[in-house]
Amino acid sequence: MKKTSTPVLPARTAPGDGPLLAVDDLHVEFATRQGVVKAVNGVSYSLNPGETLAVLGESGSGKSVTAQAIMGILDMPPARIPRGEIRFRGTDLLRLPEDQRAQVRGQRISMIFQDALSALNPVFTVGWQISEMFRVHRGMSRRDATKKAVELMDRVRIPAARQRVNDYPHQFSGGMRQRIMIAMAIALDPEVLIADEPTTALDVTVQAQIMELLAELQRESNMGLILITHDLGVVADVADKIAVMYGGRIVENALVHDIYRSPAHPYTKGLLDSIPRVDLKGQELYAIKGMPPNLLDMPQGCAFHPRCPYRQDDCVTDAPPLYEVGPTRGSACHYWREVFDDSRR
């Protein structure tokens, strides 16, 4: 990373004309014994205050790595960011010195994880862990911090918060644990919250409650929410816009309604077609054929071409750029028009 001038972190109240958070042409590689794994290959997306961006993709599509790069919690090495910018209120986080970067983590940009049980420290009470945020970052006394912890537990709807503040993580159910994780993440009023598959480990009814809670907290505080998921069902109700990732790239981005109505990328279309539907009961369920790409040995041209029903010869040789489909959407497919027309039929 080159250091030309030392950028300064903008204040919370900075009147931003640009987006709150913008990822621009981000590349992330991992040096492994087998070779260089290109996990993220030029991802760009942006997020405004109060907006929810869903990043959709299967395992290994680079969606979590992108989030970890934003948080600055990638282990470097083996990870490397050869190119790209992550601008938070206009300041490139990647060029920020570590001490200022640390000011961002948890306070300005925060994150929750898939498995809240393993993301909570097993040897401390949940109250201790939530109040730690206030003690460390706000210098509060133990008593005041614990009071704030109870308030937060109330805010994320944990019943009998006052009685449960001294319980340990394993004494809570999965949904309650995720609420505690959320309480920790929103403790310092972050401007951006990244939720990395927050509901994957939970059962369906609890999933809906957690998503509702996140949406509500977002309305109260106007924070930007990045929702990383592989579950199309979770996305539909809460997201404003969607970025679909495949093989470390964004293959399609659009407003949420547009993408459900008429996908413009064969991968997105495949995903939507594989949702079980009541009216097609009894018929064989559609599945995208083939396997996700091997990140050590990415296919030439379009990464999706070995699995793509719309494949033509040039897909094998030329990687498609993100074509503009409309004012607010793009698709990285040479033949997006065909896909688009097919899906509107």
Place this chain on the structure above:
Amino acid sequence: MSDTIAPSARRRKHGGGTAKPPKAASLWSDAWHDLRRRPLFIGSAVLIAVILVIAVFPGLFTSVDPLNAASCELAKARQPMSGAHFFGTDNLGCDVYARTLYGARNSIVVGLSTTIVTAVVGGLFGLVAGFKGGAVDTLFSRITEIFFAIPSILGALLILAVFRTGNVWTVTLALAVLAWPMTFRIMRAAVITAKSQDYVVAARALGASAPRIMFRHILPNAVAPVIVVSTINLGTFIAAEAGLSFLGVGLRSPDISWGLMISDARERFLEAPAPLLFPALFLSLTVLAFIMLGDAVRDALDPKLR
């Protein structure tokens, strides 16, 4: 511990137990709850408590002060067990009972201080090496391998020969220098395991600083195996002190040590077995007690090993 029914399941296994609900089910309170019901733990704890009382207040159990040379009468050497001398007398006519009791203190001091030094030094280096990884880890690991290559008795002999004096502190130092790499390795391995856990990543993402992650999030989750090994080692350090004193490089007269007493009594053993047997018995019981305690603690802290 992946589900919420763990505490009640555990209570059931212990057959009835108390009706009190387990309120704070931390690893430590769980372990304590578990320990109190183990005969192995109760037995070793009682034994250790008795030994500790003897070590701290030997005067409670005997009116003879063996540190005072006037308490020995050469004319009464090698007397058998009697009402006046419970364990008989040794070659110099000193009371074996009083000397055995007074010998406990040095054994306990050497055992405890060596354990503390190895746990702190090995634990701290292990924490840093495991957490930092890379060059720091490599450096520390290679250094410990050098120590592992030294046979411990020879190493201790050499270190004590350099000091020329044998007392509680030089013996502690000699043992600690050779024993810390074991604690280091165990700590390092535990830290590396804990470091990759999600809660450490989560703590980073929520803005915890590196020292905070190291001491608040990793250390409490990695310290259990070190505690277990340290407890077991405490017994072996006591045995090692006796061994070095027996060989003549550990504690020296007029200090009282079980190893020294065994050494002094060995030549006239057939004639007068008591001056050798009683310190040997106390030594064995003490070592056994700490090793049993270590076993019980290990079972309580790591139920998977059972």
